[in-house]
Structure formats: C-alpha cells, structure tokens
Amino acid sequence: MVEQQVISRETGIEDTQYRWGFELDIKSDVSPRGLNEDIVRLISAKKREPEWMLEWRLKAYRHWLKLDSQGPQWANVEFQPIDYQDMIYYAAPSSQSDGPKSLDEVDPEILEGFNKLGIPLEEQKKLTGVAVDAVLDSVSVATTYQEMLKKAGVIFCSMSEAVQNHPDLVRKYIGSVVPYSDNFYATLNSAVFSDGSFCYVPPGVRCPIELMTYFRINELDTGQFERTLIIADEGSYVSYLEGCTAPMRKSHQLHAAVVELVALDGAEIKYSTLQNWYPGDKDGRGGVYNFVTKRGKAQGRGSKISWTQVETGSAITWKYPSVILQGDDSVGEFYSVALVNNRQQADTGTKMVHIGKNTRSTIIAKGISAGRGNNTYRGQVKMMPTAGGARNFTQCDSLLIGDECGAHTIPYIEVRNPTAQLEHEATTSKVSDDQLFYLQQRGLSLEESNYMIINGFCRGIFKELPFEFAAEASQLMRVSLEGTVG
Amino acid sequence: MLLEIRDLHVSVGETDILKGLNLTVNPGEVHAIMGPNGSGKSTLANVIAGRPEFTVVRGEVSYQGRDLMALLPEERAREGVFMAFQYPAELAGVRTWQFLKASVDAVRKHRGMKELSIREFDRLLDEKRRMVRIDADMVKRSVNEGYSGGEKKRNEVLQMAMLDPTLAVLDETDSGLDIDALRIVADGVNSFRSPSKAIVMVTHYQRILGYVSPDRVHVLLDGRIVRSGGRELALELEEKGYDWVRAEAA
Numbered sequence: 001m002v003e004q005q006v007i008s009r010e011t012g013i014e015d016t017q018y019r020w021g022f023e024l025d026i027k028s029d030v031s032p033r034g035l036n037e038d039i040v041r042l043i044s045a046k047k048r049e050p051e052w053m054l055e056w057r058l059k060a061y062r063h064w065l066k067l068d069s070q071g072p073q074w075a076n077v078e079f080q081p082i083d084y085q086d087m088i089y090y091a092a093p094s095s096q097s098d099g100p101k102s103l104d105e106v107d108p109e110i111l112e113g114f115n116k117l118g119i120p121l122e123e124q125k126k127l128t129g130v131a132v133d134a135v136l137d138s139v140s141v142a143t144t145y146q147e148m149l150k151k152a153g154v155i156f157c158s159m160s161e162a163v164q165n166h167p168d169l170v171r172k173y174i175g176s177v178v179p180y181s182d183n184f185y186a187t188l189n190s191a192v193f194s195d196g197s198f199c200y201v202p203p204g205v206r207c208p209i210e211l212m213t214y215f216r217i218n219e220l221d222t223g224q225f226e227r228t229l230i231i232a233d234e235g236s237y238v239s240y241l242e243g244c245t246a247p248m249r250k251s252h253q254l255h256a257a258v259v260e261l262v263a264l265d266g267a268e269i270k271y272s273t274l275q276n277w278y279p280g281d282k283d284g285r286g287g288v289y290n291f292v293t294k295r296g297k298a299q300g301r302g303s304k305i306s307w308t309q310v311e312t313g314s315a316i317t318w319k320y321p322s323v324i325l326q327g328d329d330s331v332g333e334f335y336s337v338a339l340v341n342n343r344q345q346a347d348t349g350t351k352m353v354h355i356g357k358n359t360r361s362t363i364i365a366k367g368i369s370a371g372r373g374n375n376t377y378r379g380q381v382k383m384m385p386t387a388g389g390a391r392n393f394t395q396c397d398s399l400l401i402g403d404e405c406g407a408h409t410i411p412y413i414e415v416r417n418p419t420a421q422l423e424h425e426a427t428t429s430k431v432s433d434d435q436l437f438y439l440q441q442r443g444l445s446l447e448e449s450n451y452m453i454i455n456g457f458c459r460g461i462f463k464e465l466p467f468e469f470a471a472e473a474s475q476l477m478r479v480s481l482e483g484t485v486g
Numbered sequence: 487m488l489l490e491i492r493d494l495h496v497s498v499g500e501t502d503i504l505k506g507l508n509l510t511v512n513p514g515e516v517h518a519i520m521g522p523n524g525s526g527k528s529t530l531a532n533v534i535a536g537r538p539e540f541t542v543v544r545g546e547v548s549y550q551g552r553d554l555m556a557l558l559p560e561e562r563a564r565e566g567v568f569m570a571f572q573y574p575a576e577l578a579g580v581r582t583w584q585f586l587k588a589s590v591d592a593v594r595k596h597r598g599m600k601e602l603s604i605r606e607f608d609r610l611l612d613e614k615r616r617m618v619r620i621d622a623d624m625v626k627r628s629v630n631e632g633y634s635g636g637e638k639k640r641n642e643v644l645q646m647a648m649l650d651p652t653l654a655v656l657d658e659t660d661s662g663l664d665i666d667a668l669r670i671v672a673d674g675v676n677s678f679r680s681p682s683k684a685i686v687m688v689t690h691y692q693r694i695l696g697y698v699s700p701d702r703v704h705v706l707l708d709g710r711i712v713r714s715g716g717r718e719l720a721l722e723l724e725e726k727g728y729d730w731v732r733a734e735a736a
C-alpha cells in the first residue's frame with residue numbers, strides 16, 4: 001500500500017509550513033528570457049518535433065499576439081500584471097536534454113530529489129500499483145512500469161516521446177478538445193508547451209494500474225507549460241492522477257497547463273489531481289499562478305469522464321475542469337475541494353456542456369476558506385437543444401474558518417431544452433463551537449477536532465480519490481491549515 | 487473524594503448562572519440533579535467538562551484532588567471526565583466509527599495504554615454497541631447526523647462505555663426515550679457503576695431513578711443546590727413540583 005508517501009512531508013525543511021520547498025541542485029539547460037518566434041522554434045527543435053507540430057505552435061503563438069496581453073479579467077482574483085518577456089520558457093536538466101532515458105541514465109541528484117518528494121522512481125523503490133511519469137521543469141525525466149503497461153497495450157509516456165513515436169494519435173487529438181485559440185493561457189501553452197504526459201488506452205482494455213504524473217517546477221523564473229493528452233478508446237478504462245510541487249521562491253511562477261481527455265464509446269476516464277504548488281508566504285509573497293485549462297470530451301455513447309481535484313496549493317488558482325457531454329448517455333462528474341489560506345485566491349469550478357441525449361452530470365464542489373483567503377466557485381451548466389432528457393445535479397458547500405476569509409458561489413445556467421432537469425444546492429457553514437467542544441470532550445485536541453470536522457466536510461470528495469491518495473489528500477489539508485486552526 | 491465543588495459562581499457574558507453551588511461526589515456514588523428549566527443544570531455539566539463560553543467567577547472545582555479548572559477540556563476527558571450531552575452535536579461526514587476510534591486512541595494514549603488494533607477496537611465496539619442496541623450500520627454513519635432523539639442518547643451511552651471514564655456527567659440522557667430505550671440506557675449506566683467510578687445524572691424524571699438508584703438527589707434552583715436527599719426526594723418532587731422547594735429556599 002502506498003501510505004502517505006506520495007507527496008511526503010519529510011523533506012528535511014523544518015522551519016516552514018511548505019515542506020516541498022527545497023531546491024534541486026542540478027545543472028539546467030535554459031532558454032533565454034522572453035518569448036518570440038525563435039523561442040517557439042527553439043523549443044520545437046529541442047524536442048526534434050516534426051514540421052506539423054512546429055506549425056501548430058506557431059499558429060498558436062501568432063494568435064496569442066493578437067490577444068489582450070493581460071489575459072482574461074473576469075475571474076475573482078487579483079494580481080500584478082505578468083511580464084511575459086521576463087520569463088523563461090524552457091528549462092531542462094542538462095543531463096536530460098535529450099529527453100527521457102532509461103532509469104540507469106537518470107541523474108542521481110534528480111532521483112534523490114524525487115525520493116525526497118516521496119516519488120521514488122528507481123525500480124526497487126517505485127510506488128506499488130502506480131506508474132509514474134516524473135516531469136521536472138520542462139521535461140519528463142522518467143516513466144516507471146513501462147513493461148507492464150506495454151503488455152496491456154497501454155501507451156503512457158511523455159508528450160515529447162508521443163510526438164516522436166505516436167505522431168498519428170497526437171496529431172489527431174491534440175487541440176481537439178482545447179483548441180489552440182481557446183483562451184489566453186491555453187493559447188500560450190499551445191505555443192510553448194514543453195512536456196507532459198500522453199496516454200492511450202486501446203479498445204476494451206482496463207488499464208492495470210493507476211497512472212500518475214508528478215510535476216515539479218525547480219528552475220527560477222521558469223514557467224511551466226505542460227500539456228497532457230489522454231485518450232480512452234472504446235470500452236476502455238483508465239484512472240490517472242497528477243501531483244505537483246515547487247520550491248519556495250520570492251517571485252511568482254506561472255503554471256499554464258492544458259489537459260485534454262477524450263473518451264470514446266463506453267470508455268471511462270477518472271482524472272484526479274492533488275495540487276500542491278507553492279502557495280506563497282503568509283503575506284502573499286511568491287507562489288505559483290496556476291492558470292490551467294482542463295477539459296474532457298465524453299465523445300462516445302455511454303462514455304464517462306470524472307474529474308476529482310484537491311486544490312490546496314498555488315497563490316492563485318484559475319481552473320475549470322470541464323466535460324463536453326457529446327455522446328448520448330454520457331456522464332460527466334466534477335468533485336472538488338479547494339482550500340485557501342493566508343493570501344491564497346482560488347477561482348475554480350467546472351463547465352458541463354450537455355449535447356447528447358440523456359446525458360448526466362454531477363458537480364460537488366467544496367470550498368474551504370481560512371486566513372485571508374478568497375475562494376470562488378464558478379460553474380456553468382449548459383443544456384443544448386439536442387440534450388433531451390439531460391440532467392445535472394450541483395452541490396456547492398463552503399466552510400469558513402475565521403472571519404477574514406471569503407467564499408463566493410457563482411453559478412451560470414443555460415437551458416435550451418425543455419426536458420432537461422437541473423438541481424442546485426448551496427450551503428455555507430462555519431466549524432461550530434458546539435462541534436469542537438463535543439470532540440474535545442471526547443479527548444481530541446482543538447486542532448485535531450478542527451481537522452476531523454474539515455475532513456468530514458471533504459469526505460464526499462476524498463472518497464472519489466484512488467484509495468492510496470485519499471490519506472495523502474487529508475494529510476495535505478492538514479499541512480495547509482497548520483497554525484490556522486486550534 | 488472524586489469531585490468537590492465549592493461556592494461555584496459561573497457567568498456567561500453579563501449573566502450570572504451559577505451562584506454559589508456546592509457538591510461533593512465520592513467514588514462509587516450516583517448523584518441525581520433535578521431542577522426546573524433554566525436553573526443551571528446543563529451549565530454545571532458544561533463547566534465540569536470545560537466549555538469555554540462559561541466563566542468561572544469564583545469558587546473551586548477539584549477532581550481527584552486536582553484543580554479541574556486548570557485543565558483543557560480534552561485533558562479533562564483524558565483524565566476520565568465524561569459528559570453525555572443534552573443536545574449532542576452532529577458531525578457531517580465524520581463516521582461514528584472513526585470518531586470513536588480517534589477518541590479511544592487519544593484517551594488510551596494519555597493513560598499510557600497501547601493503541602488498540604482495528605480488530606481489538608472492533609471487538610470492543612461490538613460488545614459495547616450490543617449493550618445499548620446500536621446496530622453495526624449505525625456506527626458507519628456520520629456522528630449523530632439523522633439519528634433520532636433516542637438514538638443520539640444511546641450513542642452518548644455508547645461513547646461513555648467505550649471511553650471508560652471515572653466521572654460521568656449525564657445531562658438528561660433519559661429524556662426523549664421510549665420505554666424500552668429507557669431500560670437500555672439504565673442498564674448501560676448500571677453496568678458502568680463500580681466502586682471506583684461516579685455518576686452525576688441530570689434528570690427531570692424520577693422514573694430513571696427507579697432503575698438506577700441514586701445515592702443522593704439534589705435540587706438545583708436558580709444556580710444553587712437548595713435541597714438534597716435520597717431517592718424519596720425525587721418522588722416528592724414528582725408529586726408536588728418545585729414550588730414548595732422554592733418557597734422553602736426563599
């Protein structure tokens with residue numbers, strides 16, 4: 001069993017709350033600061049990409065130039081304008097600049113770094129039951145369990161490898177769910193995306209183990225622009241998890257990822273995230289800007305896409321994992337816990353777009369606000385004229401800790417089919433003194449009592465996580481709230 | 487002496503609630519506290535358990551010879567002070583099983599006992615919940631959420647049995663119970679009785695005292711214990727109400 005070791009607390013940093021904040025001492029190959037066509041070409045060349053890939057990147061870059069350089073303004077978050085010319089768009093450990101190698105060739109310093117993060121990659125130590133693709137800054141450094149996956153016919157590799165080895169699949173599906181022109185950050189990602197994971201599960205195959213990508217930003221002033229593409233062919237099933245951390249830096253770091261999921265007839269994709277990017281210090285200095293576009297297309301009849309996210313990190317989170325319910329009888333789910341503390345801001349939620357008949361979606365979003373954090377749930381449910389008999393159930397619950405934090409719920413509903421049905425429930429609560437005293441009277445400390453209530457609040461979401469990660473998630477909540485409760 | 491309360495004055499905000507209360511409880515004893523609504527019975531129970539809203543303005547409470555007021559609520563619990571709540575809180579999403587395990591672990595750890603394995607814990611829980619007729623499915627549900635009034639009370643007795651306290655303060659644990667449940671709760675309390683433990687029962691009804699025979703019955707009126715006696719006092723109160731006590735106390 002993988003017990004609480006996926007993102008370990010034991011990183012050797014004692015005097016701070018964020019225990020993943022150490023820096024790896026490795027030599028990196030970094031691009032010059034700033035963004036222009038040459039940088040896009042350089043990234044593409046580094047990855048020895050085919051011409052079509054470069055063309056696609058350039059199209060995106062040229063489109064991006066036409067957009068408002070401040071990005072979308074509608075989110076309920078505040079931050080200083082980002083200087084896109086002062087950022088580094090490509091950084092790779094020098095030893096890895098040729099892309100992933102066999103494990104024996106991976107720099108020991110890197111392996112040690114991932115060990116410290118609780119993600120051992122070496123054969124003897126690797127996590128049981130989880131295949132891991134480890135991404136450091138802009139490149140994937142290793143992927144475990146290759147043999148077992150190969151036997152099952154599952155392709156799980158870095159995006160760079162996929163472009164080389166499975167160009168037809170990549171070309172067919174990349175941008176098919178999140179087009180390069182989708183939004184400011186997705187467009188930027190399309191131009192400069194570095195690495196990420198690629199997964200293809202063939203028809204009728206149930207992926208034998210959990211797949212996981214672990215993202216780590218290490219280099220200073222580097223943006224991370226990974227791109228993930230998962231395709232579940234007819235009647236297949238895959239469960240995928242991503243985890244992420246970054247060192248503590250005084251300056252902000254941009255993370256603008258794109259994730260695309262495609263589920264064909266009868267296929268199911270379960271996508272879980274433990275987002276633990278560096279949240280910044282108490283006064284809001286430093287921290288990752290997590291501006292991410294995640295979308296799944298439940299394309300086939302009876303297909304299912306399920307997003308589960310536990311968002312505890314980042315200075316700002318801006319993300320709306322969505323499902324386009326295109327196939328008849330397809331199902332979309334969104335289960336989320338977003339926690340903000342200190343000066344963290346989160347504007348997160350989902351979009352469920354019902355196109356097929358009898359499509360069903362469920363949204364359960366839990367927001368926890370502590371310190372001076374600001375939490376916004378923003379969710380859209382759209383029932384298209386074709387979506388006869390479609391159903392949505394939405395439940396948004398907010399839990400407030402202290403009285404300087406904020407919680408907001410902003411639902412958008414658009415129903416264009418009279419037979420579609422929607423249900424919406426929302427609650428806001430505080431941890432009550434009665435509850436705390438009840439637990440203390442049974443021998444638990446005030447802090448323990450708070451965690452127990454908060455964990456209870458999240459239970460409906462944690463139970464959606466793969467078993468191994470549920471304990472990790474509750475551990476993460478605890479660490480994120482340390483010193484705030486009790 | 488297990489518990490000794492001397493000249494206890496307690497207020498909440500500007501309001502004085504307890505106004506010079508005295509009570510002595512020895513090991514092995516069962517004390518019943520009766521009194522009209524609003525007289526301060528729950529306040530007394532909460533002060534013993536350490537509820538922070540209440541301010542002890544004057545007086546002393548000692549437990550096993552130590553100053554009880556100096557301890558945090560959780561420390562009191564670990565030291566063997568248990569309170570069954572008049573209105574037990576609901577804990578959404580927290581399974582009763584998990585809650586009980588955490589409390590039992592916390593209390594045992596403090597007492598220098600080793601943590602129970604899941605199997606040992608389950609065995610203990612099965613035994614105790616059978617005693618109060620709580621079925622296995624119920625302990626998988628969220629604590630008190632959607633429990634009926636009577637189920638909540640039985641759940642309080644279950645917790646008492648699991649935590650094995652030295653002093654149990656039961657605040658109207660017999661209220662709202664059907665005839666069978668009253669017996670079940672009474673049996674639970676009786677099986678808990680021992681020469682080293684003591685029980686303080688707040689109740690409005692003499693009925694429970696027929697099952698759990700008290701050593702002393704006290705009348706709490708306007709923040710003070712104004713009369714004490716044996717079981718017959720409860721019967722007298724049932725017959726005549728509180729007015730005569732009030733008249734005599736004035």
Ligand SMILES: Nc1ncnc2c1ncn2[C@@H]1O[C@H](COP(=O)(O)OP(=O)(O)OP(=O)(O)O)[C@@H](O)[C@H]1O
Nearest residue numbers: 498501503521522523524525526527528529530539
């Ligand atoms: N938190 C509080 N704030 C203000 N007044 C309070 C508070 N708690 C208790 N009181 C008041 O103190 C008095 C005693 O309350 P308490 O709950 O102890 O009564 P009781 O004897 O248990 O009554 P009952 O038989 O109805 O349970 C009441 O008048 C009540 O309104």
Ligand SMILES: [Mg+2]
Nearest residue numbers: 527528529572
């Ligand atoms: Mg009361």
